[in-house]
Amino acid sequence: MLPQVEDWLRRRTSSAADWPVEELLEAKGGTTVSVVLPARDERETVGEIVAAIRRDLVDGAPLVDEVIVVDSRSTDDTAAVAAAAGALVVAQDDVLPQLPPMSGKGEALWKSMHVARGDLLVFVDADLRDFTSAFVGGLLGPLLTDPSVGYVKACYDRPFVSGGTTVAHGGGRVTELVARPLINMHWPLLAGVLQPLGGEYAGRRSLLERLPFVTGYGVELGLLVDVLEYAGLDAIAQVDLGTRVHRHQSAEALGGMSGQIMQTAWSRLERQGRVVRLEPPSTTLTQFRRVADGHEIRLSDVAVGERPPVIEVADHLRSAV
Numbered sequence: 001m002l003p004q005v006e007d008w009l010r011r012r013t014s015s016a017a018d019w020p021v022e023e024l025l026e027a028k029g030g031t032t033v034s035v036v037l038p039a040r041d042e043r044e045t046v047g048e049i050v051a052a053i054r055r056d057l058v059d060g061a062p063l064v065d066e067v068i069v070v071d072s073r074s075t076d077d078t079a080a081v082a083a084a085a086g087a088l089v090v091a092q093d094d095v096l097p098q099l100p101p102m103s104g105k106g107e108a109l110w111k112s113m114h115v116a117r118g119d120l121l122v123f124v125d126a127d128l129r130d131f132t133s134a135f136v137g138g139l140l141g142p143l144l145t146d147p148s149v150g151y152v153k154a155c156y157d158r159p160f161v162s163g164g165t166t167v168a169h170g171g172g173r174v175t176e177l178v179a180r181p182l183i184n185m186h187w188p189l190l191a192g193v194l195q196p197l198g199g200e201y202a203g204r205r206s207l208l209e210r211l212p213f214v215t216g217y218g219v220e221l222g223l224l225v226d227v228l229e230y231a232g233l234d235a236i237a238q239v240d241l242g243t244r245v246h247r248h249q250s251a252e253a254l255g256g257m258s259g260q261i262m263q264t265a266w267s268r269l270e271r272q273g274r275v276v277r278l279e280p281p282s283t284t285l286t287q288f289r290r291v292a293d294g295h296e297i298r299l300s301d302v303a304v305g306e307r308p309p310v311i312e313v314a315d316h317l318r319s320a321v
């Protein structure tokens, strides 16, 4: 590990317990805070998360100014459940409808930037189990107390929970098998980030609106690499939030996610002038499913798109949100 990374780890890692709400309230002053949950078919969990944030950090203590759920083309009643729990719900495709729609989580987050009003934005996945509002407080700690911090990633233990069985540290499969090796290969300055793909992170609007957002599941790696390039390692902090339990996807679905993450890495290497481009990488992912008479071939497109920095979106489009 690079000596700068060891030094960064010591200085820029804290834990949720270091940030009691009373101290955060004092530090908040006039700073406004938006919490955003991207949600596609999350009726089972989104309500409890929104309700906990509202109870503890809106009604209980005025730390959070708005809770927004971006409904990402759900086919269930995620939007109704989130609204009943007290969130402001927006449909992803209703924001800047003049633009051709793009898809996935990154698109939901980029669209949220045009709706949320906070100086600080906190992103929280909507599929978390056992969520506590300390997740949000922890992520806000470094941002509210240190102006040189612009971006805060959560870290946590990640068990794999399935059918009543829990494998400690068995979760985060794409993180361990794809993202961490890629990051160590190409961006070793980021090797100290414990959970580079974690869906819980917070940032200053002033920083986030200057960065492009990759669509789909490339958004976390894209933001991390771009924050490093734009603002430097010291603008990043991480906070230990304890344990994170979420809904696991199948290995096949995670293959698609991994493809998007590798495409994102390629796009950043190319932009940084670090690859000699012989031919563009294929964006077709070939997978196989066992069927009675052999294997069924499943092809999917793992290409990622990209939205420009929010500050580059023309005023006439923005005023039409």
Ligand SMILES: O=c1ccn([C@@H]2O[C@H](COP(=O)(O)OP(=O)(O)O[C@H]3O[C@H](CO)[C@@H](O)[C@H](O)[C@H]3O)[C@@H](O)[C@H]2O)c(=O)[nH]1
Pocket (backbone or CB within 6 Å): 037, 038, 039, 040, 041, 042, 072, 103, 104, 105, 108, 124, 125, 126, 127, 196, 197, 198, 199, 200, 217, 218, 219, 220, 221, 246, 247, 248, 249, 257
């Ligand atoms: O088209 C989509 C797909 C997902 N989501 C939401 O995004 C969040 C995370 O999606 P999920 O499918 O649960 O991702 P994970 O399998 O948990 O993937 C991990 O790794 C991804 C790649 O970095 C991150 O985007 C995730 O936040 C992180 O939890 C959830 O609230 C989803 O409802 C959308 O809003 N739109």
Ligand SMILES: O=C(O)[C@H](O)COP(=O)(O)O
Pocket (backbone or CB within 6 Å): 158, 159, 160, 170, 171, 172, 173, 174, 175, 176, 197, 198, 247, 248, 249, 254
């Ligand atoms: O972050 C990851 O690596 C992916 O979300 C997969 O997580 P899981 O292995 O806990 O399902």
